[in-house]
Amino acid sequence: MEYSWSGFNSTFSPEDLEPYFEKYFDVLLTVYDTKSKEFANNFYHYLLSHTEDFGRLISRLEKLQEGLSEKYVFLQKNIKESIDDCLRKKAAHECFKRRAPLCLAKL
Numbered sequence: 001m002e003y004s005w006s007g008f009n010s011t012f013s014p015e016d017l018e019p020y021f022e023k024y025f026d027v028l029l030t031v032y033d034t035k036s037k038e039f040a041n042n043f044y045h046y047l048l049s050h051t052e053d054f055g056r057l058i059s060r061l062e063k064l065q066e067g068l069s070e071k072y073v074f075l076q077k078n079i080k081e082s083i084d085d086c087l088r089k090k091a092a093h094e095c096f097k098r099r100a101p102l103c104l105a106k107l
Contacts, residue, residue: 001042021049025060032075044078054090058083 024047032040051057065079 017049017051020047021051021060024049025064028064028075029072032072037074041074041078044075048082052089052093054086054093058086058090061086 028044031043035043049057061079061083065076065083068076068079
């Protein structure tokens with residue numbers, strides 16, 4: 001199963017994955033409620049969108065996090081790590097965008 005999941009986000013066209021963005025969040029709590037901790041954590045990591053729309057993903061993760069009870073301690077940990085990861089990627093992209101014109105000007 002993990003091999004199939006690991007290929008899910010490897011598309012060259014982010015538009016192909018757009019229909020699954022909300023579907024993922026719609027079933028995530030059900031997966032955590034009905035499957036093993038290992039399965040749920042793998043589901044979370046492998047199928048979480050690899051979008052470059054970091055603001056949208058962060059917003060959706062924060063919305064999910066707001067309504068979670070203490071029952072979902074592992075999910076809360078994953079969400080915190082994912083938000084931190086997205087913020088770091090967003091900062092790196094913004095840094096690149098600011099510096100790219102400087103590099104092109106030197107050519």
